[in-house]
Amino acid sequence: MTPSLQALLTAAWAVFVKDLRSELRTRYALNAMLLFAASSAVAVSLGAQFLGTQQNVEPLQAALLWIALLFAALNGLSRSFVQEEETRTALALRLASPPTAIYLGKLLFNLLLLAALDTVTSLLFIMFVGVEVGNVGLFVTLLALGSLCLTTATTILAAIIAKANFKSALFAVLAFPLFIPPLILVIRGTALALTGASWGDGASFLQALISYAVVTFVASLFLFRTVWES
Amino acid sequence: MSATIRVVKSGWVELVDVNALRLELSNVTAGYGSRVVLRAISLTLGPGETLVVSGANGSGKSTLLRMLCGLQQPTSGTIQYCHDGMAYAPEQARHLLGWVAPDLMLYRELTARENLHFFAEVRGMHCSDMQIDELLERIGLSGRGDDRVIGYSSGMTHRLRYAYALLHHPPVLLLDEPTVTLDAQGATVVEQVVDAQRAVGMSIIATNDPRELRFGDYVLTLNTA
Numbered sequence: 001m002t003p004s005l006q007a008l009l010t011a012a013w014a015v016f017v018k019d020l021r022s023e024l025r026t027r028y029a030l031n032a033m034l035l036f037a038a039s040s041a042v043a044v045s046l047g048a049q050f051l052g053t054q055q056n057v058e059p060l061q062a063a064l065l066w067i068a069l070l071f072a073a074l075n076g077l078s079r080s081f082v083q084e085e086e087t088r089t090a091l092a093l094r095l096a097s098p099p100t101a102i103y104l105g106k107l108l109f110n111l112l113l114l115a116a117l118d119t120v121t122s123l124l125f126i127m128f129v130g131v132e133v134g135n136v137g138l139f140v141t142l143l144a145l146g147s148l149c150l151t152t153a154t155t156i157l158a159a160i161i162a163k164a165n166f167k168s169a170l171f172a173v174l175a176f177p178l179f180i181p182p183l184i185l186v187i188r189g190t191a192l193a194l195t196g197a198s199w200g201d202g203a204s205f206l207q208a209l210i211s212y213a214v215v216t217f218v219a220s221l222f223l224f225r226t227v228w229e230s
Numbered sequence: 231m232s233a234t235i236r237v238v239k240s241g242w243v244e245l246v247d248v249n250a251l252r253l254e255l256s257n258v259t260a261g262y263g264s265r266v267v268l269r270a271i272s273l274t275l276g277p278g279e280t281l282v283v284s285g286a287n288g289s290g291k292s293t294l295l296r297m298l299c300g301l302q303q304p305t306s307g308t309i310q311y312c313h314d315g316m317a318y319a320p321e322q323a324r325h326l327l328g329w330v331a332p333d334l335m336l337y338r339e340l341t342a343r344e345n346l347h348f349f350a351e352v353r354g355m356h357c358s359d360m361q362i363d364e365l366l367e368r369i370g371l372s373g374r375g376d377d378r379v380i381g382y383s384s385g386m387t388h389r390l391r392y393a394y395a396l397l398h399h400p401p402v403l404l405l406d407e408p409t410v411t412l413d414a415q416g417a418t419v420v421e422q423v424v425d426a427q428r429a430v431g432m433s434i435i436a437t438n439d440p441r442e443l444r445f446g447d448y449v450l451t452l453n454t455a
Contacts, residue, residue: 011354015352025340088334089335092334095299095324096353
């Protein structure tokens with residue numbers, strides 16, 4: 001590891017720790033995301049009685065789970081950059097930190113937020129909606145990869161919309177087309193995992209999700225400096 | 231003047247010969263939409279020198295300082311920091327710059343110490359608590375380092391901006407409205423900071439307070455006409 005890479009990673013870690021500390025003290029994003037996850041799980045559970053006795057309910061459960069995760073994520077993941085602009089701390093950060101370190105730190109923070117959201121939402125769905133997971137390992141891996149895809153796409157979009165008016169609307173408009181490919185993959189993969197399909201059956205979904213995450217991560221790394229400095 | 235100072239650049243400690251550092255503006259013009267705010271400004275500033283930029287509200291003082299740290303681009307002309315035969319655009323030279331302005335905000339939910347540790351780390355520096363305490367004492371916030379910034383008065387927040395700007399010992403100090411919201415003691419601190427900066431580099435100060443014209447070796451007066 002070269003010293004400059006080490007310095008970059010140290011700066012990225014500092015951004016992550018700062019965001020985590022700020023979030024734990026303000027809980028802007030965490031509260032919004034968890035409230036949305038809880039309310040959607042409860043809302044879905046009210047209709048779950050209609051699903052209970054039917055066959056092949058797993059695709060619908062998978063879709064509902066990812067709809068809840070997607071909208072909760074959209075609710076909270078843009079906060080990391082929007083808050084920097086709204087509280088006008090972005091200027092100080094822009095002058096002091098290498099842009100790549102900011103992107104990596106924010107990405108890591110969003111990943112942690114989404115991991116917390118995944119855990120809570122999945123448990124709520126298992127408890128309230130009666131979701132039964134056939135292949136737990138595949139289910140958890142798909143959750144992790146799906147969240148990684150959402151995070152890599154969301155983090156750069158959050159940086160783009162942070163300075164705009166009508167942030168929420170613009171975020172949703174930009175995010176939706178980007179999220180369609182991984183959502184199709186992860187919903188179908190999750191449905192398979194719920195039925196108890198083997199790792200081999202889910203391999204093609206895992207590969208496609210990894211590819212999507214790598215492409216959006218690399219593209220974001222290249223784009224971020226321009227977005228951040230503009 | 232000391233020959234070299236230590237500046238941190240992406241995790242490396244770079245020795246900068248402040249005697250070889252120059253700021254050069256050549257025909258810098260800037261504006262917003264069709265309105266031209268600054269027209270064809272050219273100047274050179276050397277080590278140990280202080281430039282005061284004065285003028286009425288809207289005359290372009292803050293715009294000029296924002297361009298000097300690369301937060302805004304001129305519509306034409308060039309701004310360069312020249313050092314060791316190389317010329318750097320402002321956005322490439324941010325490790326050389328310390329910026330204080332009323333619209334510079336630090337993290338209100340963090341303490342002053344946490345803010346300064348954070349900005350030191352992202353600059354690739356390691357700052358001990360003792361160094362932070364010395365810096366806070368220098369700008370008159372001794373004993374308040376562990377308070378969250380949200381509890382600071384506007385004057386204390388402005389003092390903390392000085393700590394942020396001086397943290398990495400920059401050879402170029404950019405001060406926009408340097409004493410705004412400060413009390414008499416705070417204004418004295420600013421005077422000491424500007425005086426001390428002469429030994430390690432240059433300062434550019436934007437102000438419309440006539441009392442602050444005395445800081446400058448040169449005064450650039452902008453008008454709105």
